[in-house]
Amino acid sequence: SRVLRPVATVAFQNGAKNFSTSPEMQFKVMVAGASGGIGQPLSLLLKMNPLVSNLALYDIAPVTPGVAADLSHMDFPAKVLGYKGPEELPNAIAGSHVVVIPAGVPRKPGMTRDDLFNVNASIVRDLAQCIAVHAPKAIICIITNPVNSMVPIASEVMKKNGVYDPNRILGVTTLDVVRSCTFIGAINGIDPRSVSIPVIGGHSGVTIIPLLSQCKPAVQLQEQGKIEALTKRIQEAGTEVVKAKAGGGSATLSMAWSGAKFTNSVLRGLKGDDNVVECAYMKSDLTEASYFANPVQFGKNGVAKNLGYGKLNAYEEKLLNAALPELKKNIAKGVEFVSK
C-alpha cells in the first residue's frame, strides 16, 4: 500500500520553484465537491495554507476546471488542478494525504439533516470506494450531511476493502465549536478566538452537546434557563442559517472556514506538530454509540489520541442521554446502507 510521504521532499530535490523555500513538509489535499457552496471558499482557504503543496479539486459540476483555473492564479505556492466527473476521480485522489468531502446536497427549510441521507449516502459511499483503492492511507474529513451516518458509511466501505483505520475517518463537527466560541465570545464581551469549548456527541439537533461547564474562560451566564437557551441556540444554529437562506441552501462560508481550520489541524498533525487538538466525530468506545465526537489529538497517522470528554454536570448528562438514541439510530442507518 501507498506510503504517506511529504510532497515537499521530492519537490526540493527536483529544484521546483513552485514550492515554499522553507523546509516545511507539504501535502496533497483533495476536495470532493470543490465547486459547491462550501467547496469553493474551502478550496480558496486551502490554497492559502502553507502546508498544502498540491490541491486537487474534484466535482461533477462542469465549472470545476474553471474553479481550478481561477484559484491557480492566486499568488500562493500550492499547485491547483481540477478534475471533473467520475472518470477523473482516481487521478484526483491518487497521492492525497488528506481528502475533504463537502460533496452532496444541502438542506432546505423544513428538512432535517437525516432527510439528506438518501441522496448523500451513495455519493459518500462511492467516493470512499475510490479512496480505498487509490489513497487508502489518506485522512478522510467528512463534511457531507448527515455526518452522523456518513462516517459509518465511509468506515464500512474501508472495512469491505480491507483498508480500515478508524483514526483516519473523521466527521467534521468544527462548525459547532466555531459557533459556540462566537456566541460565547459575544456573551462574555471577548474575542471569540480566545474561547475554548468542547462540543461532543454528533452533528445534528439534540446530538450536538456543547459542554458549557468546561468552557474556558467560563461562560458569563448564571441562570440555568440562559445556559439552556444558549445550548439550544448552538444545537439549532444550522437551522437558523437554513431558514435565513430561505431555500438557497445551508451554511457555506462559516463551514468553509471551519473545514479549513480542521484540515489545517490534520495537516499539522501529519507534519509532526505536538498538541494539535480538535473535536472530531469518529469511531469510539466512550459511550454506547459506536461513533462519537469529542476532543482528539492529531498525529502522523490521523488521530493519535482520543482525549475523552471529562466530567459532565447533571444538565449535560441529560443532554447526553437525549443524544444517544438518535446517534445510535443514525449510525445503524449508515452501517445498514453499506451492508445492503
Ligand code: NAD
Ligand atoms: P452545494 O450544493 O452548494 O455543493 C455541493 C457540491 O457537491 C456541488 O458542487 C455538487 O456538484 C457536488 N457533488 C454532488 N455530487 C457529487 C459527487 N458524486 N462527487 C463530487 N461532487 C459532487 O452544497 P453545500 O452547501 O456546499 O453543502 C454540501 C454538504 O455539506 C451538504 O450535505 C451539507 O448539508 C453539508 N454541510 C455540512 C456541515 C457540517 O457542519 N458538517 C455544514 C454545512 C453544510
Ligand code: LMR
Ligand atoms: C450546519 O450545521 O450548518 C450544517 O450541518 C448544515 C445544516 O443543514 O444545518
